[in-house]
Amino acid sequence: MLKNLNQDNIEDFIDNELSKRDYKPKTKKTYKYSLNKLFEFYKDKKPEDISFEQIKNFFKFFISRKRYSAQTIYVFNCAFDFFYNDVLKKDYDLKGIATLKKERKIPEVLTKYEMIALLNSIHDTRLRTFVALVYSTGLDLGEATRLKVKDIDYKNKKINLANIRNKGTKDAILSEYVNQELQSYIIKYKPKKWLFESSKNDSPINHSTLQRSFRKALLNAGIYRNVSIKSLKYSYIKHLEQYGVPLINILEELGIYTPESLHAFSQVNRKKDRIIVSPLDKIIYDTSSGEVDTKPLEKLLLTILNDDEKEYLLEAIKCLNNGTLKAAVVLAWAASIRNIHNKCFYKHSKKTVNSFIKKHQPKAPNINKIDDFSYINDKSILETCRDLGEFDKNEKDILTECLNLRNKCGHPGKYSPKPLKVASFIEDIITIVFSKQ
Numbered sequence: 347m348l349k350n351l352n353q354d355n356i357e358d359f360i361d362n363e364l365s366k367r368d369y370k371p372k373t374k375k376t377y378k379y380s381l382n383k384l385f386e387f388y389k390d391k392k393p394e395d396i397s398f399e400q401i402k403n404f405f406k407f408f409i410s411r412k413r414y415s416a417q418t419i420y421v422f423n424c425a426f427d428f429f430y431n432d433v434l435k436k437d438y439d440l441k442g443i444a445t446l447k448k449e450r451k452i453p454e455v456l457t458k459y460e461m462i463a464l465l466n467s468i469h470d471t472r473l474r475t476f477v478a479l480v481y482s483t484g485l486d487l488g489e490a491t492r493l494k495v496k497d498i499d500y501k502n503k504k505i506n507l508a509n510i511r512n513k514g515t516k517d518a519i520l521s522e523y524v525n526q527e528l529q530s531y532i533i534k535y536k537p538k539k540w541l542f543e544s545s546k547n548d549s550p551i552n553h554s555t556l557q558r559s560f561r562k563a564l565l566n567a568g569i570y571r572n573v574s575i576k577s578l579k580y581s582y583i584k585h586l587e588q589y590g591v592p593l594i595n596i597l598e599e600l601g602i603y604t605p606e607s608l609h610a611f612s613q614v615n616r617k618k619d620r621i622i623v624s625p626l627d628k629i630i631y632d633t634s635s636g637e638v639d640t641k642p643l644e645k646l647l648l649t650i651l652n653d654d655e656k657e658y659l660l661e662a663i664k665c666l667n668n669g670t671l672k673a674a675v676v677l678a679w680a681a682s683i684r685n686i687h688n689k690c691f692y693k694h695s696k697k698t699v700n701s702f703i704k705k706h707q708p709k710a711p712n713i714n715k716i717d718d719f720s721y722i723n724d725k726s727i728l729e730t731c732r733d734l735g736e737f738d739k740n741e742k743d744i745l746t747e748c749l750n751l752r753n754k755c756g757h758p759g760k761y762s763p764k765p766l767k768v769a770s771f772i773e774d775i776i777t778i779v780f781s782k783q
Contacts, residue, residue: 356385356393363433368469373565380425393429398438401426405443417570424561432558454573456581462644466660467567469653473559475524475531476542479505480575483518484582484600487557487575491550493541498528511601523648638765640667646776655681655780662772671768672755678772679752682745682779686727687719689736702733724749741778748774 360381364374385393387404405422408414414422423440430436456464461481468474480490489510497506503520520528537543542551560575583600587593640663647663650656658681665674690699696713703710707726713719719727728749732742748771754761763771 357382360429360433364428367432367562369562370566373562376421376565377425377428380422381429383422384426394434396430398436398440401430401438401440402443416572420572421565421570424565427558427561454571454577454580455584456569456573456577458585459641459644460567460569461581461585462641462648463567464563464569466644466647466656468563470559471527471531471534472542473556473563475527476556477560477563477575477578478521478524478527481578481582482521482524484579484596485518486579487553491540491542491553491556494539495532495537495541497541500525500529638666638769640769643769643772643776646773650776650780652685655685659772659776659780666765666768666772669765671763671765674768675752675755675763675771678775679748682748682775683724683727685779686731686736687716690727690730690734691716691719693736694734698734699730702730703727705733706730724752737778744774745778 357378360378361374364377369377381393384396384401384404387407388396388400391400405419409419423443426438427440430438431440465474465478468477476490479485479493480487483490483505485493485507489507492510493505494509497509498520499506499517500520503522503525505518505520506516507518508516535543539548540550543549544551557575564570564573579600583593583596586596643663643666644660647656647659650659658677662674662678662681665671665677691713700712703713703722703726706729707722710726711718711721713722725746728737728742728745731737732739737745751763751767751771755763
């Protein structure tokens with residue numbers, strides 16, 4: 347196929363390679379746009395024949411003319427790395443060649459909200475476990491990849507760092523979330539020596555493989571800044587200080603003692619956001635009265651194991667943030683009713699389910715396959731779940747109220763729910779339906 351690549355079939359080839367690697371539609375669109383810009387720039391050359399020097403010249407041309415933002419240049423670099431290194435195996439050293447002259451002096455860190463969004467966006471168990479472990483401990487990339495299976499002390503909830511760290515404390519806290527993720531990861535991947543092993547041999551996983559997967563996860567989470575795995579350590583330090591832990595104590599735990607390092611990290615933690623609102627307006631107009639903090643909802647999603655259900659609920663929360671409140675209600679209910687159908691169908695006998703359904707909907711057809719639930723009204727399904735013991739009376743009554751709101755939002759009309767009501771609706775659904783896995 348590579349020998350026959352040309353301007354007519356290159357887009358289909360790239361689309362196919364992106365699909366094989368399970369990139370999301372938004373990322374696929376961005377990568378194809380970026381690569382097309384390069385191919386148009388060298389339209390007289392075959393895409394696979396574009397050299398490393400020519401890619402450097404492409405960046406020099408656009409950076410010197412300030413045609414694109416730092417974010418766009420960064421995405422271009424990710425796209426080129428995917429095509430030439432991941433697909434064509436060119437081994438181009440693209441790291442750092444595309445930077446604007448005005449570089450950031452303070453390292454990028456993730457906000458707490460972005461950390462939740464990032465973890466929710468990673469469906470690969472190994473990568474999600476790795477990212478969570480690095481962020482929760484403040485380890486460097488090299489330290490984390492040198493961890494061994496025997497270094498995890500599940501009983502005392504500690505991680506032994508004696509073999510990988512020369513300075514600082516010799517153990518780290520094993521967070522409850524990482525503990526759960528690690529146990530799922532161990533069952534699935536069965537590592538023998540190294541905690542994160544290469545799939546090809548018994549050595550630790552390759553750094554470039556992790557960095558490439560991490561960049562993909564950032565894009566899937568909608569984070570387009572120049573963030574790397576190293577940023578997880580900076581984020582760990584910043585967030586701990588925000589929780590009231592003295593910076594000097596955090597750095598001593600990590601074995602960071604030099605004045606230069608202390609100054610660098612203090613700059614990260616003293617980086618301020620611009621003031622964008624007047625306190626007078628907040629007092630007079632109460633501009634935040636209609637806003638909803640959705641971070642607690644996204645935290646709840648971390649406990650949901652089914653990626654499809656989580657995706658639906660994430661979209662519902664995005665709709666809530668964007669002000670499309672009716673869509674948020676409809677999406678959240680769609681995810682919950684599908685989960686409820688699965689509870690009835692896979693946990694109970696068809697005979698029992700059908701008998702309870704006919705008690706509440708006498709003319710209902712028999713349920714023989716999961717799709718047959720589409721002929722049963724949602725209210726009868728909730729009553730059936732109550733009979734089956736899936737929900738108690740109070741939970742059923744709350745879900746009935748949720749169904750009433752969904753019905754109001756599912757039909758054309760002037761009715762528009764308040765943001766707080768929609769947030770409460772989503773929270774009730776997650777805690778009642780999805781906490782009973």
